[in-house]
Structure formats: structure tokens, C-alpha cells
Amino acid sequence: MSDYIDIAPEVAEAFAAGKPVVALESTIISHGMPYPQNLETARAVEQDVRDNGAIPATIAVIGGRCKIGLSPEELEYFAKGTDILKLSRRDIPYCLAKKRDGATTVSATMILAEKAGIRVFATGGIGGVHRDLAGNFDVSADLTELGKTSVAVVCAGAKAILDIPKTLEHLETLGVPVIAYGTDEFPAFYSVESGQKAPLRLDTPEELAAFLSSKWEFGLEGGAVIGNPPEADKALAREAIEGAIEDALIEAKEKGIQGRDVTPFLLARVTELTKGKSLEANIALVRNNARLGAKIAAAMVD
Amino acid sequence: MSDYIDIAPEVAEAFAAGKPVVALESTIISHGMPYPQNLETARAVEQDVRDNGAIPATIAVIGGRCKIGLSPEELEYFAKGTDILKLSRRDIPYCLAKKRDGATTVSATMILAEKAGIRVFATGGIGGVHRDLAGNFDVSADLTELGKTSVAVVCAGAKAILDIPKTLEHLETLGVPVIAYGTDEFPAFYSVESGQKAPLRLDTPEELAAFLSSKWEFGLEGGAVIGNPPEADKALAREAIEGAIEDALIEAKEKGIQGRDVTPFLLARVTELTKGKSLEANIALVRNNARLGAKIAAAMVD
Amino acid sequence: MSDYIDIAPEVAEAFAAGKPVVALESTIISHGMPYPQNLETARAVEQDVRDNGAIPATIAVIGGRCKIGLSPEELEYFAKGTDILKLSRRDIPYCLAKKRDGATTVSATMILAEKAGIRVFATGGIGGVHRDLAGNFDVSADLTELGKTSVAVVCAGAKAILDIPKTLEHLETLGVPVIAYGTDEFPAFYSVESGQKAPLRLDTPEELAAFLSSKWEFGLEGGAVIGNPPEADKALAREAIEGAIEDALIEAKEKGIQGRDVTPFLLARVTELTKGKSLEANIALVRNNARLGAKIAAAMVD
Ligand SMILES: [Mn+2]
Ligand SMILES: [Mn+2]
Numbered sequence: 001m002s003d004y005i006d007i008a009p010e011v012a013e014a015f016a017a018g019k020p021v022v023a024l025e026s027t028i029i030s031h032g033m034p035y036p037q038n039l040e041t042a043r044a045v046e047q048d049v050r051d052n053g054a055i056p057a058t059i060a061v062i063g064g065r066c067k068i069g070l071s072p073e074e075l076e077y078f079a080k081g082t083d084i085l086k087l088s089r090r091d092i093p094y095c096l097a098k099k100r101d102g103a104t105t106v107s108a109t110m111i112l113a114e115k116a117g118i119r120v121f122a123t124g125g126i127g128g129v130h131r132d133l134a135g136n137f138d139v140s141a142d143l144t145e146l147g148k149t150s151v152a153v154v155c156a157g158a159k160a161i162l163d164i165p166k167t168l169e170h171l172e173t174l175g176v177p178v179i180a181y182g183t184d185e186f187p188a189f190y191s192v193e194s195g196q197k198a199p200l201r202l203d204t205p206e207e208l209a210a211f212l213s214s215k216w217e218f219g220l221e222g223g224a225v226i227g228n229p230p231e232a233d234k235a236l237a238r239e240a241i242e243g244a245i246e247d248a249l250i251e252a253k254e255k256g257i258q259g260r261d262v263t264p265f266l267l268a269r270v271t272e273l274t275k276g277k278s279l280e281a282n283i284a285l286v287r288n289n290a291r292l293g294a295k296i297a298a299a300m301v302d
Numbered sequence: 303m304s305d306y307i308d309i310a311p312e313v314a315e316a317f318a319a320g321k322p323v324v325a326l327e328s329t330i331i332s333h334g335m336p337y338p339q340n341l342e343t344a345r346a347v348e349q350d351v352r353d354n355g356a357i358p359a360t361i362a363v364i365g366g367r368c369k370i371g372l373s374p375e376e377l378e379y380f381a382k383g384t385d386i387l388k389l390s391r392r393d394i395p396y397c398l399a400k401k402r403d404g405a406t407t408v409s410a411t412m413i414l415a416e417k418a419g420i421r422v423f424a425t426g427g428i429g430g431v432h433r434d435l436a437g438n439f440d441v442s443a444d445l446t447e448l449g450k451t452s453v454a455v456v457c458a459g460a461k462a463i464l465d466i467p468k469t470l471e472h473l474e475t476l477g478v479p480v481i482a483y484g485t486d487e488f489p490a491f492y493s494v495e496s497g498q499k500a501p502l503r504l505d506t507p508e509e510l511a512a513f514l515s516s517k518w519e520f521g522l523e524g525g526a527v528i529g530n531p532p533e534a535d536k537a538l539a540r541e542a543i544e545g546a547i548e549d550a551l552i553e554a555k556e557k558g559i560q561g562r563d564v565t566p567f568l569l570a571r572v573t574e575l576t577k578g579k580s581l582e583a584n585i586a587l588v589r590n591n592a593r594l595g596a597k598i599a600a601a602m603v604d
Numbered sequence: 605m606s607d608y609i610d611i612a613p614e615v616a617e618a619f620a621a622g623k624p625v626v627a628l629e630s631t632i633i634s635h636g637m638p639y640p641q642n643l644e645t646a647r648a649v650e651q652d653v654r655d656n657g658a659i660p661a662t663i664a665v666i667g668g669r670c671k672i673g674l675s676p677e678e679l680e681y682f683a684k685g686t687d688i689l690k691l692s693r694r695d696i697p698y699c700l701a702k703k704r705d706g707a708t709t710v711s712a713t714m715i716l717a718e719k720a721g722i723r724v725f726a727t728g729g730i731g732g733v734h735r736d737l738a739g740n741f742d743v744s745a746d747l748t749e750l751g752k753t754s755v756a757v758v759c760a761g762a763k764a765i766l767d768i769p770k771t772l773e774h775l776e777t778l779g780v781p782v783i784a785y786g787t788d789e790f791p792a793f794y795s796v797e798s799g800q801k802a803p804l805r806l807d808t809p810e811e812l813a814a815f816l817s818s819k820w821e822f823g824l825e826g827g828a829v830i831g832n833p834p835e836a837d838k839a840l841a842r843e844a845i846e847g848a849i850e851d852a853l854i855e856a857k858e859k860g861i862q863g864r865d866v867t868p869f870l871l872a873r874v875t876e877l878t879k880g881k882s883l884e885a886n887i888a889l890v891r892n893n894a895r896l897g898a899k900i901a902a903a904m905v906d
């Protein structure tokens with residue numbers, strides 16, 4: 001294990017006992033939701049993992065140390081923090097060298113999970129290919145990471161602000177399996193329907209676990225995207241949310257928002273424009289993914 | 303060797319005796335040509351390899367087992383099969399975990415060839431950057447594979463339905479050598495001329511073998527594209543084929559064909575539109591590539 | 605060490621004594637500047653490295669042998685040479701197998717530096733995403749190399765002929781850290797200002813060294829871009845140079861210049877159009893980067 005990594009006691013015990021562990025990201029806490037919903041959700045998600053047979057390991061960097069599992073106080077610190085870096089792969093060395101605090105996005109969480117030996121990671125949605133690709137060539141580092149780091153990401157698809165067909169094409173280009181869980185369609189984050197068929201479909205946590213085991217045993221490095229549709233009664237209709245997203249995208253462009261600031265800006269504006277409905281749906285889908293992640297991790301141990 | 307791999311007796315003997323082996327793909331049999339031309343071609347191609355001093359290893363997955371070399375019965379099964387998966391890198395674990403049958407595309411054949419220790423692979427054409435890149439961001443996983451998997455692909459260039467200049471640019475971006483054999487121009491699959499100069503030119507199998515040995519001995523992982531122009535008397539004039547390709551592309555767009563279905567649809571339509579001439583040219587060029595592949599593999603052993 | 609590599613005596617002594625070494629590229633000599641300015645600059649740059657506490661290792665291929673450090677005669681040979689290949693990653697095996705002479709671009713220099721154990725490399729500017737990406741999909745192999753090869757490139761940003769915002773986006777996609785040295789803005793090669801904020805800022809060679817050590821100690825393979833702004837009194841105003849660049853780009857398109865010929869053509873035309881001012885600025889910035897590279901390499905040894 002790297003010198004830079006601290007394993008929380010509960011996670012270390014799970015490793016020693018061969019119990020399933022699910023990685024969780026911290027950017028969703030510090031940059032993805034407002035307080036206090038972020039803290040409530042982070043706690044609920046950890047409990048969802050426990051209730052479904054696995055141990056949660058929320059991942060973050062504190063004072064330049066990589067934390068695999070946060071204490072309740074640390075969770076609260078990230079929920080209230082105002083000076084927390086947002087870490088993608090490229091930003092990790094800065095946070096380590098400067099001994100700063102950083103919240104991990106999907107790519108950084110995958111890296112730290114892999115280094116700690118955790119194979120299943122549950123989150124809301126992955127990054128992807130941004131709309132107006134020709135104009136900005138903005139493609140999330142999450143996709144590159146999925147092409148090389150061997151962690152499965154359980155999500156409700158790509159964040160809704162993205163170009164879903166181009167994101168699926170790019171994942172194919174990178175050789176990343178994309179599996180819809182219990183449905184033929186790749187989910188659209190807030191919505192069940194995306195209009196895009198997923199390349200693969202599997203129907204049980206056991207099938208997903210067998211798929212992942214075959215992949216890595218055979219020596220096919222890299223991640224996998226498990227697209228878990230949001231629960232129908234908590235999802236938003238695609239046409240209902242799409243207008244808010246388009247308005248937010250226009251606004252971001254007018255304000256010249258770029259790089260790592262794009263996604264948090266858009267998510268915050270969509271929450272305002274939907275009067276909080278998008279936030280409610282977001283919380284529900286993250287919890288739904290945590291439950292599935294725990295079941296997959298448990299099935300991989302069996 | 304991975305637990306998932308079965309080496310056919312003839313191939314195992316060749317390995318033991320240090321004889322040259324050429325990998326061949328199976329998607330061209332199951333999804334690339336109609337029956338019975340596909341079976342005739344598969345047999346002829348294997349014979350072409352033998353006649354030029356190497357042992358053929360047609361690669362496929364049967365019942366979740368990776369086969370390096372197929373028996374005559376297995377070859378026929380793939381030629382007639384209707385429930386055979388088309389496997390790119392991302393699809394392999396599904397086929398293994400479900401114990402299904404799968405035909406390997408260029409990317410999957412490269413992966414299995416490398417795992418079996420085969421360095422030369424002959425096929426028709428590689429995938430590449432699709433036309434209308436800005437509209438669909440559709441770039442074949444074959445290019446990604448060429449960037450990391452150490453197998454040389456002997457082909458008549460990229461499939462003619464693709465954007466050849468952009469495919470060449472992307473191979474440069476990925477650090478993949480592209481060599482025209484015995485000509486300055488990169489071939490255009492059905493046609494000798496593409497209008498694009500190849501980055502490198504070599505004129506004998508021995509020169510190609512020396513190039514590949516230098517690459518891998520020096521530790522430059524990844525593949526190489528050896529562009530072998532189709533025989534002049536069996537090639538089609540570029541302007542003759544281009545109209546059929548454009549019509550097929552428009553049709554595919556209208557029908558909303560996407561992902562792994564695009565290439566088989568276009569190839570079948572072009573065959574219809576050219577009244578079979580494109581199929582004849584395709585068969586001839588695959589055989590031409592098999593002969594060159596065998597000579598390169600033999601030169602690498604010497 | 606690979607059988608293909610020769611370490612110059614002065615560099616071998618530095619390795620043995622644990623002294624800092626800075627890699628320098630040779631394409632800037634053979635294809636990047638006219639004679640005799642190229643030779644004067646190559647000599648001055650080596651002296652700049654020495655004056656700042658490190659040993660220079662100019663990298664090239666001679667007769668198929670990879671040279672880590674050139675003698676004065678070899679430096680002159682590259683400055684006057686007319687039959688010298690321009691080597692990107694994909695071209696190296698050709699040069700080795702044919703026992704030719706080749707000048708290394710950024711990607712090839714990174715590869716040879718890494719194989720020789722050199723971690724810091726100073727040059728003028730990196731390649732990047734070309735303008736008109738949608739039209740030509742032309743993205744430099746330097747960016748791919750930065751995504752996987754563990755060498756820090758000290759530069760004045762990306763070459764000015766490129767699309768700087770898209771280059772920064774693609775580096776983010778690939779997980780490559782981009783650090784502006786002593787400024788918030790990513791430099792624009794000839795100019796201090798690019799209009800683009802750099803993702804990270806560090807202010808001393810010691811901070812840069814600590815960043816790089818954290819990155820590689822933690823096991824995050826791949827390079828880093830250290831954007832060193834040109835000295836204010838030797839830089840050109842962005843609007844002054846931009847007109848010449850745009851004229852040169854139009855001319856290159858009209859003449860159908862492609863692939864590895866694009867950058868040398870544009871640099872030569874910009875020099876003509878600016879009546880040599882761009883060449884003067886180029887020389888000054890390369891020397892400025894060599895000085896910073898030496899300081900970083902020295903700080904990494906301490
Ligand atoms: Mn981005
Ligand atoms: Mn595709």
C-alpha cells in the first residue's frame with residue numbers, strides 16, 4: 001500500500017475479514033450538493049451500503065493524506081468545507097505536495113479505490129463528452145480513467161448535462177464495457193429513458209459480479225460502467241428536465257465558465273431552475289446506486 | 303497462458319517448434335461476408351497462410367473459451383452461425399461470463415493474439431474514424447487497441463466507409479506506425495489509391511520484420527498498421543466504389559444505425575449496390591493480406 | 605538500459621554521481637530553426653543548463669543508436685543536416701531498423717529520456733490540438749505521450765499555431781497536470797498572455813520539484829506540463845503575432861500541408877512574416893525554459 005494512504009479502521013477490518021467494500025466519492029458532498037442535503041445524503045448513502053451487506057469507504061484527501069473511509073467528523077467537514085480542492089487525476093499531486101484537503105471526483109476516486117484494492121464504486125453519474133464537442137473538445141477525464149483503471153462504477157449513467165450518444169461512442173472507443181442493469185436502455189441520470197440502447201444488459205448483482213470477475217481474471221484492465229436506472233417514482237421525465245439543462249448550458253457559455261467549474265455550475269443552476277426537484281431526484285439515484293453497489297460487491301466476495 | 307485460452311493442436315505444435323504463426327479474425331466470417339463466400343474465403347485464407355510458410359490461427363470464442371486456431375467444423379459453425387456475438391474489447395467479458403460464442407473484431411483478435419504470443423495478424427481492413435466525426439464522435443476501438451497492444455495488423459488500409467485522412471491523423475496521435483508496403487500511398491481498402499501518402503514505406507517482408515523487431519525489442523509497446531495495397535487487377539477504382547459508399551452512409555443515418563451495427567450494415571449495402579463487385583474485391587484483398595502476413599511472420603522467425 | 609541506447613560520458617558521470625540532468629530535444633535544432641541560429645541556440649541552451657546547476661543531455665538518434673547527450677560535433681551535424689528524420693513515437697522503430705539519423709520531437713524525446721532515467725525535459729513549446737479540429741482531427745502525439753510517459757516538460761506552453769483552449773481541455777481529459785510557473789495564466793509561447801487560466805500555479809523550482817516527486821512517488825504515471833512564461837522584455841504581444849499565424853495557417857491549408865510537415869512549415873512562415881522577430885522570441889524562450897528546467901532538476905536531487 002502506498003505511503004500516502006490511510007485506511008479507516010472499519011475498512012481495514014473489512015479487508016482483513018474479506019468482507020465486501022464499496023467506494024464512495026467526496027466531490028458529490030463538497031461540490032455536488034448544497035448543505036445540509038449533502039451531509040444527510042452522504043450519511044444515508046453509507047447506511048444504504050451497510051444495509052445491503054457491504055462496508056462503505058468514502059474517499060477523500062485530508063492534509064495531503066489519502067483517506068479510504070471517513071469518520072463522521074470528517075464527513076461533516078467535507079459537507080461544510082469551503083476551502084476544499086476538487087480533485088481529478090491531474091490535481092492529486094498538488095493536493096499531496098501542498099498537504100491540502102481535496103474531494104475526489106470519479107477519476108480520482110477510481111484511482112484511490114484501485115490502489116486500496118476496492119473494485120466497486122457507487123456514485124451519481126459519470127462525466128462524459130460535453131455537448132458542443134466540436135466547439136470545446138471537453139471530454140471528462142472520467143472516461144480516460146475508465147479506460148485504464150480497474151474499478152466498476154455504479155451510476156445512473158452520465159451526468160444529464162452531457163451528450164449521451166457521444167459519451168457512449170467514446171466509451172466504446174476506449175474499450176469500456178457499458179452495462180444497463182435490468183433494462184435495455186442506458187439511463188439518463190435524472191430519467192429512466194435516454195433514447196439510447198445500452199451495449200450490454202445484465203439483470204442481477206450476481207451476473208454483474210461474474211462479468212467483472214471474468215474481465216479482470218482474464219487480464220482486461222480498465223473499468224466498467226454499470227448504468228442503474230433511477231427508481232421510476234423518483235425519476236424525472238426527460239422532457240421535464242431537458243429545458244432546465246439547456247437554459248443552464250446557455251448561461252454557462254455566456255458567463256465563460258470552463259474546465260472543472262462547468263459541472264458544479266450546471267448542477268446548481270438546474271437545481272434552481274427545477275425548484276429543487278432535480279436535487280431530490282439526484283439524492284434518490286445516488287442512494288439507489290449505493291444499494292446496487294453493495295449487492296455487487298457482496299456477490300463478488302461470495 | 304490465461305486459463306480462458308485453448309490453443310489448437312496445430313498452433314501449439316508451431317509454438318513448440320518455433321514456427322511462424324499468423325492470427326486471423328472471425329468477425330469477417332460471421333458478420334463480414336454472406337454464406338457461403340465467408341466459409342470459402344476463411345478456408346482459402348488459411349491455405350494462403352500455409353502456402354506462404356506459416357501456420358494460421360483463426361481466433362474466436364466458443365462457449366466462453368478463447369480459441370487460438372479453429373477446427374474445420376468450428377470454421378463452418380462460424381460461417382453458418384446466427385447467434386454469434388460480435389466482440390470488441392469491451393464485449394469479451396460478457397462472452398466469457400455467459401459462456402457464449404463470439405467472433406472477434408480487430409481489437410479483440412489483437413488482444414487474444416497478444417495473450418497467445420502471436421505478433422502478426424492479417425485481416426481485410428481496420429476500423430477507424432467514421433465520417434461525420436463532429437456529428438457522432440464514432441472512432442473505432444481498433445485504433446485504441448493499436449495504441450497499446452503489440453500486434454502488427456496487415457490490412458488493405460482502413461475500411462472504405464471511413465474517413466481515411468482523419469484515421470491517419472488519429473493513428474499519429476496514438477503513436478501507431480503506419481507503413482505502406484511497396485508503395486508511397488496508403489491504400490483505400492477496395493482501391494489502390496487513397497490520395498493519402500503513408501507516413502512510412504517498406505518494400506520487403508524482411509524490412510517489415512526488422513521494423514517490428516526493433517519496435518518491440520526497444521520496448522515501444524503497441525501495434526502497427528501495415529497497409530498492403532490490393533492487387534491492381536482485383537481492386538476497384540476509387541470513384542467507382544465511392545458513390546455506393548455515400549449512398550449506404552445516407553441510408554444508415556436515415557435508419558438510425560449505431561454502434562457495432564454500423565460497419566456490417568454498410569458493408570452489406572455496398573455489396574448490394576455494387577452487385578457483388580465489392581465482395582469479390584474484399585475476398586481478394588483478404589487473401590492478399592494473408593499471404594503477406596505469412597511472409598512477415600516467417601521473416602520474423604528467421 | 606536498452607541495448608539501443610548510448611549515454612554520453614558527461615551524462616553517464618552525472619548519473620553515477622547523482623547529479624541533476626535535463627533532457628533537451630533535437631528537432632528544434634534540425635527542423636525548428638534555420639542555420640546558424642539553431643546551432644548557436646543549441647549551444648547556448650546547453651550552457652544555460654550548466655550555469656543553473658545541471659548537466660544537459662540533448663537527445664537524438666544517430667545511425668540507429670539512441671544518443672543521450674551529443675558531442676559538439678554531433679550537435680553541429682544536426683544543425684547542418686539535411687537528411688535527418690523527424691521522429692515522433694511512431695517513427696522511432698524505422699530509424700532504428702534502418703540505422704538512420706533522426707531528430708526527436710517532444711514525444712520521442714520524452715520516451716528516450718524516460719528510458720534513460722531523466723525526469724525533466726526543457727523545450728520551446730509542446731504540440732497540441734490544431735485549430736480546425738473538426739476539419740482535420742489533428743492532435744499532436746505529444747499529448748498522448750504526456751498521458752503516459754513520466755517526464756516533466758518545461759515549455760512556454762503549446763506552440764502558438766495551436767488551439768490553446770482545446771489543448772488545455774485535452775490535457776485535462778488525459779489526466780496531465782498543467783502548471784503555470786509564477787503566474788496564473790497559461791503562457792502562449794511567444795506571448796505571456798493566452799487568455800487562459802492555468803489549472804494549477806506554483807512559484808518556485810522547489811515547489812515544482814515537490815509536485816513532481818509526489819506525483820511519481822504516489823504512482824501516478826505520465827508527464828506534466830510546466831508552463832513557463834517568456835521573459836516580458838523578450839516576448840511578443842499576442843495581437844502582434846496572431847495575424848502572422850493566421851496568414852500562415854491559411855497558406856498551409858491552401859498548399860495541402862499535412863501530418864508532420866505542418867508545424868515546421870508554419871514556424872518558418874511565421875518567422876518570415878514577422879521579419880525574424882518570432883525567431884528571436886523563440887530563442888529567448890527556449891533558453892528561459894532550459895534555465896528553469898535545470899533549477900527543477902537540481903531541486904529534485906536535493
Ligand atoms: Mn472537462
Ligand atoms: Mn464505433
Ligand SMILES: [Mn+2]
Pocket residue numbers: 471474475742743744745863864
Ligand atoms: Mn498531427
